[in-house]
Amino acid sequence: MRAKIAVCGVIAVFIATGSSSHAAHKWGLKEGAPDLKSAGQLAFGPDGVLFVGDAKGAAVFAIDTGDAAASAKIAPRNIEDLGAKLAAVSGLTSPVVVNDLAVNPLSGNLYLSLAAGDAKAPALVKIDAAGAISLVSLAKVPYLKATLPNPPEDKLQGEGPRARNRRDETVTDIAYASGKVLVSGVTAGEAPSQIREIAFPFSDNAVGTSVEIYHGAHGRLEDNATVRTFIAMNIDGVPSVLAGFT
Secondary structure, eight states, X not given: OEEEOOOSSEEEEEOOOOOOOOOGGGSOOXXXXXXXXXXXXXXXXXXXXXXXXXXXXXXXXXXXXXXXXXXXXXOOOOOTTHHHHHHTSTTOOSSEEEEEEEEOTTTOOEEEEEEETTTTEEEEEEEOTTOOEEEOOOSSEEEEEEEOSSOOOSSOBSSGGGOBOGGGGSOOEEEEETTEEEEEEEXXXXXXXXXXXXXXXXXXXXEEEEEEEEETTTTEEESOOOEEEEEEEEXXXXXXXXXXXX
């Protein structure tokens, strides 16, 4: 499916939606150890389920954090020298790079996705209302995995300042809306820039929408501009996303 959209600075892509009435114990998550290759973009779904984008592994994971207790008050946090505090967490190796942050809407706890050490090992940490930082164990958790088809090769491409590894852009943002996980990123196809829609619980029938923009300076439609971030919303009752791209 291809959507041709002429915009300046932002794009609106209309997404088909569905609904889900599953209870927390019916999401179909299976206990095990998620084989994350990287931990990038984050978004919370229902009942404390955390969606984690894995660009290196070309996948999205749904992980039950077990953090579904409602908080009466969301406490503000001011954490000084966060980098040093993360490096001091048992199980993490320096240097530690923060890739994304998401707030659990039920508990108010913060979750960070990290790349730890020279190997950039994936990790997740939780910061509670008191500011205490703890590593989220992935050794034995309920989870599901959705594999993203046709990812870019995991290698540096191009020359000079334009050289980049497009596998790192397989997942650029994630959102959960109306029972669907929306994932922006690039593929190895002829129209690389896409927003995918994956029903949750995950199935094998993900729908991808190619994104085209009109480039004023080039005077043509182009489909290789990467969506970097987006917000799921309703416009006149129509489920949509508002996206920014480069």
